[in-house]
Amino acid sequence: MxxxxxxxxxxxxxxxxxxxxxxxxxxxxxxxxxxxxxxxxxxxxxxxxxxxxxxxxxxxxxxxxxCCDDHHGLHRPGFVVCRDCGVAREFEDKRVARVAEDAAGPDFLIETISLEIYGRCAPCRAAA
Ligand SMILES: [Zn+2]
Ligand SMILES: [Zn+2]
The missing domain is CATH 1.10.10.10 (Winged helix-like DNA-binding domain superfamily/Winged helix DNA-binding domain)
Incomplete structure (x- = not known):
């Protein structure tokens, strides 16, 4: 790099x-x-x-x-995080930005959108 x-x-x-x-x-x-x-x-x-x-x-x-990919440059992904094992999976979905823009309204200047989803992954649930 x-x-x-x-x-x-x-x-x-x-x-x-x-x-x-x-x-x-x-x-x-x-x-x-x-x-x-x-x-x-x-x-x-x-x-x-x-x-x-x-x-x-x-x-x-x-x-x-x-980042899960070296080549897509600057972007703002969300994460799915398992509370038990701590593994975080990156995802990107353009719909998130649209929902945020609708919620914030036209007069609001959005600086950061962070979407983090916490729960338990399948292996951790199986082990419980
Ligand atoms: Zn990334
Ligand atoms: Zn887990």
């Missing part, structure tokens, strides 16, 4: 290896190295990766996931 520093790469690789959202501190725990040792460095890398659509924030968890 062009123009990504080594810290950005490390953070992205760590997120790609995890199928669960990770907080900045989780990422730091897994990447700790001579070059990457302060939370602020992780946040800086996350900000850069988020701007490029390579990483998304799961708002309610205050955690981050790697």
């Amino acid at each position: 062009a123009n990504l520093g080594s810290n950005d790469q490390r953070v992205l690789t760590t997120l790609k290896k995890s199928n669960k959202p990770l907080s900045a501190y989780d990422i730091l725990d897994r990447t700790r190295s001579a070059a990457l040792k302060a939370p602020v460095q992780v946040y800086r890398a996350l900000q850069k990766l988020e701007k490029r659509g390579l990483v998304h924030r799961v708002e309610a968890l205050n955690a981050f996931v790697a």
